[in-house]
Amino acid sequence: MISKLLFLLCFGLCVGQRDTGRDGPLPKPSLRAWPSSVVPALQNVTLQCWAPAKDVSFALRKGGEVLALLQPPDASEGRAEFHLTGVRSSDAGEYTCEYHRKGHPDQASQPSDALLLLVTGYLPRPSLQAHQSGVATEGQQVTLQCQRPDAEVGIIMFALLKAGTAAPVRLRTPAGRETDFSLQNVSVGDTGNYSCLYFQTRAPFLTSRPSNRLEIWVTAASSPRATTSDYTMGNLIRLGLAAVIVVTVGAFLLEAWCSQKKSL
Helix, strand or coil: CHHHHHHHHHHHHHHHHHHHHHHCCCCCCEEEEECCCEEECCCCEEEEEECCCCCEEEEEEECCEEEEEECCCCCCCCEEEEEECCCCHHHCEEEEEEEEECCCCCCECCCCCCEEEEEECCECCCEEEECCCCEEECCCCEEEEEECCCCCCCCEEEEEEECCCCCCCEEECCECCEEEEEECCCCHHHCEEEEEEEEECCCCCCEECCCCCEEEEEECCCCHHHHHHHHHHHHHHHHHHHHHHHHHHHHHHHHHHHHHHHHC
């Protein structure tokens, strides 16, 4: 009798824990833009929402308001894609996504981290230049300065872009009309084409055209071991050449001595 009661008690606790886990808060999804979160006006962009669960439905929000609801056709994938076509300045802003279990719309996940979508081309372009040359060695610091035209556009922020990267490399609040982006301890992977832009930090998030591209080259640093090895190899080559010269001169002297001895 006692063992039966213990079994029922344990069974009840297990069921209660399982229900609590299912009804508990759902982990937040992630939101990213493809091909980039910085796009020219009238281009297309896809917002991809990834959930750490399957068999769920998704919602896309902008500024807290629901823009779209989507139930992926393939329930085995915890992913939804929201397509924005021919984007304009009105599409710029902060987006989030969330998901809920099918059949349980009241059990929504926490919202994803906000993704800032910028639509370029509505403000004059800035300029970008390097304080040093565009060539650096691994481990060095590269500082790029972005400067906007002298125009009043409200509260703004600067963004440093790298070709082939989906999101800005750096964001900086300006000091007047300009700001410096410092790339610390650069590596060969930092080689690439960079540009910058500036944008309003509040709606309507008007964004400039990107600056002209600036190419940065980062070369690999030679290791002390490689340097020592190269130095040693150079010395060996020089010693070898010297030995050949000594032997050759010795041979000529010996031949001359032998010829002189025969003549005598």
